[in-house]
Amino acid sequence: MALSLFNFLIIAGLHLFPFIEAATVTKDFNITWAYGNPDGAFNRSVIGINNQWPIPKIEVNKGDRVVINVFNGLGNVSTALHFHGIFLRGQTEMDGAAGVTQCSIPPGSSFTYNFTVDQPGTYWYHSHVKAQYPEGLRGPFIVHDPDMPFKDQYDEEIVLPLSDWYHQMVSTTLMSRFISFANPTGAEPVPDAALMNDTQNLQIHVQPGKTYMFRIINMAAFAAQYFWIEGHTMRVVEVDGVYTEPAEASMLYLTAAQRYSVLVTAKNETGANFAIQGSMDQDLFDAVPDGLNPNVTGWLVYDGAKELPKAQPLDAFEPFDDFGLVPQDGEKLLDKADYTVTLDLKMDNLGDGANYAFFNDITYVVPKVPTIYTALTTGDLATNPAVYGVNTNAFILKKDDIVDIVVNNNDPGKHPFHLHGHNFQVVSRSADEAGPFVANASIEAAFPSVPMRRDTILVRPNGNFVLRFRADNPGIWLFHCHIEWHTASGLIATMIESPLELQSSLTIPEDHYAACRAAKQPFKGNAAGNEKDFLDLKGANVSPKPLPAGFTARGIVALVFSIISAFLGMAAIAWYGAQPLGKGTEMAARGIVAEAGEGVGEGEVTGTRPVGKLE
Amino acid sequence: MVNVFAVPVFFICFRECLETSIIVSVLLSFLKQTLGPQHDEKVYKKLVRQVWLGVGLGLVICLIVGAGMIGAFYGIGKNYFALTEDLWEGIFALFASLIITLMGAALLRVSKLQDKWRVKIAKAIEAKDTATGVKLSHRIRRWTEKYAMFVLPFITVLREGLEAIVFIGGVGLGMPASAFPLAVICGLLAGVVAGYLIYRGGNHASLQIFLIISTCFLYLVAAGLFSKSIWYLQNREWNKIVGGDAAEVGTGPGSYDIRRSVWHVNCCGPEIGGGGGWGVFNSLFGWQNSATYGSVISYNVYWLAVIVGFLALGFNEKYGHWPFLKAKAGTADDSSSDTTPPIHYSDKGEATEGTVREVR
Numbered sequence: 001m002a003l004s005l006f007n008f009l010i011i012a013g014l015h016l017f018p019f020i021e022a023a024t025v026t027k028d029f030n031i032t033w034a035y036g037n038p039d040g041a042f043n044r045s046v047i048g049i050n051n052q053w054p055i056p057k058i059e060v061n062k063g064d065r066v067v068i069n070v071f072n073g074l075g076n077v078s079t080a081l082h083f084h085g086i087f088l089r090g091q092t093e094m095d096g097a098a099g100v101t102q103c104s105i106p107p108g109s110s111f112t113y114n115f116t117v118d119q120p121g122t123y124w125y126h127s128h129v130k131a132q133y134p135e136g137l138r139g140p141f142i143v144h145d146p147d148m149p150f151k152d153q154y155d156e157e158i159v160l161p162l163s164d165w166y167h168q169m170v171s172t173t174l175m176s177r178f179i180s181f182a183n184p185t186g187a188e189p190v191p192d193a194a195l196m197n198d199t200q201n202l203q204i205h206v207q208p209g210k211t212y213m214f215r216i217i218n219m220a221a222f223a224a225q226y227f228w229i230e231g232h233t234m235r236v237v238e239v240d241g242v243y244t245e246p247a248e249a250s251m252l253y254l255t256a257a258q259r260y261s262v263l264v265t266a267k268n269e270t271g272a273n274f275a276i277q278g279s280m281d282q283d284l285f286d287a288v289p290d291g292l293n294p295n296v297t298g299w300l301v302y303d304g305a306k307e308l309p310k311a312q313p314l315d316a317f318e319p320f321d322d323f324g325l326v327p328q329d330g331e332k333l334l335d336k337a338d339y340t341v342t343l344d345l346k347m348d349n350l351g352d353g354a355n356y357a358f359f360n361d362i363t364y365v366v367p368k369v370p371t372i373y374t375a376l377t378t379g380d381l382a383t384n385p386a387v388y389g390v391n392t393n394a395f396i397l398k399k400d401d402i403v404d405i406v407v408n409n410n411d412p413g414k415h416p417f418h419l420h421g422h423n424f425q426v427v428s429r430s431a432d433e434a435g436p437f438v439a440n441a442s443i444e445a446a447f448p449s450v451p452m453r454r455d456t457i458l459v460r461p462n463g464n465f466v467l468r469f470r471a472d473n474p475g476i477w478l479f480h481c482h483i484e485w486h487t488a489s490g491l492i493a494t495m496i497e498s499p500l501e502l503q504s505s506l507t508i509p510e511d512h513y514a515a516c517r518a519a520k521q522p523f524k525g526n527a528a529g530n531e532k533d534f535l536d537l538k539g540a541n542v543s544p545k546p547l548p549a550g551f552t553a554r555g556i557v558a559l560v561f562s563i564i565s566a567f568l569g570m571a572a573i574a575w576y577g578a579q580p581l582g583k584g585t586e587m588a589a590r591g592i593v594a595e596a597g598e599g600v601g602e603g604e605v606t607g608t609r610p611v612g613k614l615e
Numbered sequence: 616m617v618n619v620f621a622v623p624v625f626f627i628c629f630r631e632c633l634e635t636s637i638i639v640s641v642l643l644s645f646l647k648q649t650l651g652p653q654h655d656e657k658v659y660k661k662l663v664r665q666v667w668l669g670v671g672l673g674l675v676i677c678l679i680v681g682a683g684m685i686g687a688f689y690g691i692g693k694n695y696f697a698l699t700e701d702l703w704e705g706i707f708a709l710f711a712s713l714i715i716t717l718m719g720a721a722l723l724r725v726s727k728l729q730d731k732w733r734v735k736i737a738k739a740i741e742a743k744d745t746a747t748g749v750k751l752s753h754r755i756r757r758w759t760e761k762y763a764m765f766v767l768p769f770i771t772v773l774r775e776g777l778e779a780i781v782f783i784g785g786v787g788l789g790m791p792a793s794a795f796p797l798a799v800i801c802g803l804l805a806g807v808v809a810g811y812l813i814y815r816g817g818n819h820a821s822l823q824i825f826l827i828i829s830t831c832f833l834y835l836v837a838a839g840l841f842s843k844s845i846w847y848l849q850n851r852e853w854n855k856i857v858g859g860d861a862a863e864v865g866t867g868p869g870s871y872d873i874r875r876s877v878w879h880v881n882c883c884g885p886e887i888g889g890g891g892g893w894g895v896f897n898s899l900f901g902w903q904n905s906a907t908y909g910s911v912i913s914y915n916v917y918w919l920a921v922i923v924g925f926l927a928l929g930f931n932e933k934y935g936h937w938p939f940l941k942a943k944a945g946t947a948d949d950s951s952s953d954t955t956p957p958i959h960y961s962d963k964g965e966a967t968e969g970t971v972r973e974v975r
Binding site: 181182183184185348349351352353355547548549550551552554555556558559561562565566568569570572573574575576577578579580 | 823827834838869873877878879900906915917919921922926928
């Protein structure tokens with residue numbers, strides 16, 4: 001029951017009656033430093049494309065081939081581009097995850113991303129090098145669909161990216177402060193501003209009575225945003241590239257990396273303008289700094305001559321719950337899982353004193369050899385997770401297995417999880433504080449018959465969720481928290497899907513290896529770069545040692561030494577105290593009395609002869 | 616139970632009061648045994664009054680400060696004391712440690728003198744003029760000698776009292792007001808009883824034995840204080856680095872600076888929730904669940920200095936000169952024109968050259 005009949009018809013229909021010829025969209029991207037001041041408060045270095053920032057929107061049609069010729073013109077840092085939510089069926093090497101599906105592109109090197117897009121919807125692209133996209137290297141990636149089921153219900157499309165924004169360099173200044181002994185609680189740096197369409201005070205001119213489709217993308221590094229339009233309701237028709245049965249919403253909650261398409265019908269009169277409001281979820285912030293404005297406001301402008309009203313304060317945020325959305329294609333709940341990956345999430349400190357994020361007590365550390373090359377060069381052992389290194393959280397998925405990913409969030413924070421290469425059915429999601437997921441018949445019976453599908457999903461504080469998908473896309477796919485701070489502190493697992501099939505089907509373009517050579521990064525053998533003994537991981541990248549638990553040898557020596565010192569000291573006191581009076585003391589005592597004796601009589605002490613401190 | 620008796624508050628009061636009453640009772644017992652009414656009523660009474668004056672004044676000041684602090688807390692909503700707590704704790708502890716050390720040695724030494732000499736010395740010091748004629752530095756020294764029986768209890772009460780207020784302020788804010796009185800009274804009472812027992816014990820034992828034991832105890836406290844003062848100053852640095860009160864995260868990771876850690880156990884913290892028995896352990900022996908290089912080294916250095924100091928002192932008493940130095944001919948009168956700093960018999964740190972000549 002891989003595909004429903006309905007699905008089958010759609011796919012068959014596409015092949016039989018293509019509406020347009022598939023085209024090739026070619027872009028030449030020179031990734032360079034630029035300047036940006038989107039919140040008008042601070043001009044900073046940003047990473048742009050072709051010396052421009054914000055970076056360009058990529059817009060293609062379903063079925064198009066996309067060719068992006070990247071040149072790294074940054075001069076001082078490596079880069080890589082990931083196309084968030086694009087399945088890349090059979091093209092996992094184009095996924096852009098540095099250290100996973102490719103070597104990062106060193107300065108001065110070129111790299112071509114060449115893939116076909118067979119899915120419609122709202123996506124985005126961004127750097128997948130540690131903490132780099134918050135410097136500005138992120139933008140919308142829109143796949144238009146001639147067969148869009150709601151195409152008759154709207155007149156115009158508006159792409160509306162939201163984001164958080166930092167004034168300081170995220171990948172360097174703030175990151176070194178975040179993963180540090182001086183930040184033992186792992187408090188994430190709080191953004192300085194919220195952005196809408198990479199600016200603030202955005203005006204969107206609308207015409208009365210028309211219906212607009214907003215493609216809302218949260219490109220944030222960290223902050224989720226509440227989103228609403230005063231005086232208007234929204235009809236959700238797409239989440240993360242999956243069309244849904246229309247659902248009314250007055251407020252959305254978009255975690256970092258989530259997308260929604262909503263239909264908004266303009267009012268028939270032009271008497272007033274309306275605030276469009278984004279508001280960062282401050283629950284995520286460890287401490288809200290004084291003076292932080294978590295909000296970003298734009299306006300639906302009906303009449304440019306009229307005032308732009310301030311957003312009205314709210315008593316409480318009551319966002320739409322995405323769990324109840326129903327995919328428009330009606331894809332049924334997949335069969336019971338063949339394989340379940342259970343990931344227990346926690347935050348903890350390691351021996352360097354810094355705070356890290358863990359799945360099943362392992363924090364992710366990027367391997368020496370990108371995982372894809374390990375899968376391709378370790379022969380039959382590629383199905384043994386050990387060759388991918390202890391710190392990659394590698395899970396081997398068998399072709400066409402139904403896979404459940406269970407995340408148990410043992411942390412009081414909210415975490416948005418993203419799976420590369422797939423979307424997934426969200427079959428269960430708990431409320432806050434529900435604890436770990438416990439499978440039982442009644443919970444499974446309550447799984448929705450047509451579950452919502454998307455590619456980025458929020459797990460609630462100390463809650464859990466269960467995701468289900470079919471492993472039908474051989475490749476190396478990361479599953480990670482899309483809060484960039486947590487990606488950096490290790491909240492990543494690696495799904496290795498049908499590695500033996502990859503070995504027979506995949507051809508890596510030469511420029512991929514060239515990037516490795518230029519970066520002097522090995523691209524053969526296991527995670528440690530060992531090409532002979534694949535199970536010998538000596539020299540692999542590993543996380544810092546755990547914190548010493550209690551007394552170590554050093555502590556015991558110190559404590560014993562201190563106790564001995566105290567006893568010796570007391571012995572010295574006892575020895576002294578028991579020793580009979582000697583002539584020295586007596587003389588000193590005589591001195592004191594003699595001196596003071598004179599003083600008593602004469603009212604003044606003329607001599608300055610010092611005396612002992614005796615009471 | 617929780618509503619009428621706050622256990623953390625009890626432990627805080629108990630341990631702060633215990634430390635104070637050990638010191639006060641040792642002093643009182645010492646005075647009674649050495650100068651007691653049978654020897655010299657007048658001087659004895661005067662010195663006892665000094666002790667109680669120190670206790671009283673310390674108490675009054677810390678009540679005023681405490682009231683001001685609580686007022687500031689509820690009025691302005693800011694715990695000003697907690698912000699600088701580590702700093703003044705560190706400085707106070709260092710100061711108290713030095714004073715206890717000096718006094719301890721002095722008491723022990725005096726206990727060896729014959730009765731008549733004790734009285735003579737007490738009278739002599741009592742009669743010293745602190746106002747006129749002599750240099751300021753000498754006046755200060757004389758003043759401290761004369762009022763040592765005041766200074767030590769005063770400093771102790773002040774420090775312990777402020778500490779108690781800050782700690783209670785820290786743990787007690789979430790508790791109902793009804794939970795305080797009984798816990799505070801019981802804690803203080805328990806501390807006072809312990810002190811009284813020491814006092815009674817001290818009066819009945821042989822003076823020398825009592826003083827040897829109590830000096831050992833005082834030095835344990837002082838060693839702990841010395842180590843704690845370093846610990847507090849380092850903790851202040853750490854709090855600055857993490858930008859807050861590290862103790863807020865409990866005893867787990869993040870509550871200490873891994874770079875300086877010698878040992879750390881995720882429990883038994885003397886400052887968490889009043890500290891319980893570990894708090895008492897801390898105030899008597901300077902226990903830390905998270906020891907730093909600074910706190911361990913300073914603890915051992917303190918004892919090393921004490922050992923060296925007492926050995927030198929013993930040597931000096933026996934032979935009339937310091938080890939490794941020739942005995943100087945002549946009498947005490949020789950140095951009458953000497954203006955270099957005086958010998959501090961009891962100060963283990965200065966039992967070296969430089970000050971030696973003046974002994975003799």
